[in-house]
Amino acid sequence: MERQYHSVGDKLGIFKASVRVTVLEVVAIVNRKILPPWVRWPRKVTEVMREFYDLGRIPLVCGRVDGTVIEMDVPSDNETNLVDRHGNHSINVMLVCGPDLCFYYVAANWPRSAHDDRVLRKGVLKNGRNGGDQLMMVLSSGIASTH
Numbered sequence: 001m002e003r004q005y006h007s008v009g010d011k012l013g014i015f016k017a018s019v020r021v022t023v024l025e026v027v028a029i030v031n032r033k034i035l036p037p038w039v040r041w042p043r044k045v046t047e048v049m050r051e052f053y054d055l056g057r058i059p060l061v062c063g064r065v066d067g068t069v070i071e072m073d074v075p076s077d078n079e080t081n082l083v084d085r086h087g088n089h090s091i092n093v094m095l096v097c098g099p100d101l102c103f104y105y106v107a108a109n110w111p112r113s114a115h116d117d118r119v120l121r122k123g124v125l126k127n128g129r130n131g132g133d134q135l136m137m138v139l140s141s142g143i144a145s146t147h
Contacts, residue, residue, distance in 0.1 A: 039103045051099040063104055065120065067094040069112050084112035094119045 009016045042048045045062050052061040071090045072082070082089045090112040096105040110119045 035106070039106050041104050042098060048098050055099055063096040063098060065094065065096050067092060067116055067119065069093070070108075082111045082113070088112075092116070092119055 009019045012019075042062075048062050049060055053059055069084065069090045070093055071088050073089065079089070082091065084090045091108060092110040092112050092114050093106075093108045094110070094116070095103060095107075097103050107119065
């Protein structure tokens with residue numbers, strides 16, 4: 001990120017620190033004001049399960065999970081946590097969507113070194129559980145799960 005702050009700062013004629021503060025403020029506003037109406041767990045999970053069943057005839061499905069890795073410039077803090085198995089710096093992003101392709105959950109704060117199964121258990125399933133309901137999510141082939 002540091003190189004990108006320099007690059008933007010040089011092009012606009014402002015200090016790197018100003019660019020960084022502005023980016024952090026914009027991200028905070030997006031997380032607080034823009035995402036909540038658009039990214040949230042459904043209130044009527046049984047309705048979602050019915051819609052998924054109508055699409056694929058698989059019972060008890062409440063979401064579709066997929067993940068990706070996004071490479072990034074070297075951050076100044078926690079640099080070693082963000083090194084993937086190829087020696088690149090990256091983060092693990094995981095998303096859950098419903099049958100209408102609306103997002104239920106987005107997590108872009110896991111280091112690439114975190115296994116997909118851990119991101120699923122500690123993030124998606126922890127935040128998306130409705131009591132003790134036994135629900136399933138359709139996973140991409142790269143995510144192993146025994147949940």
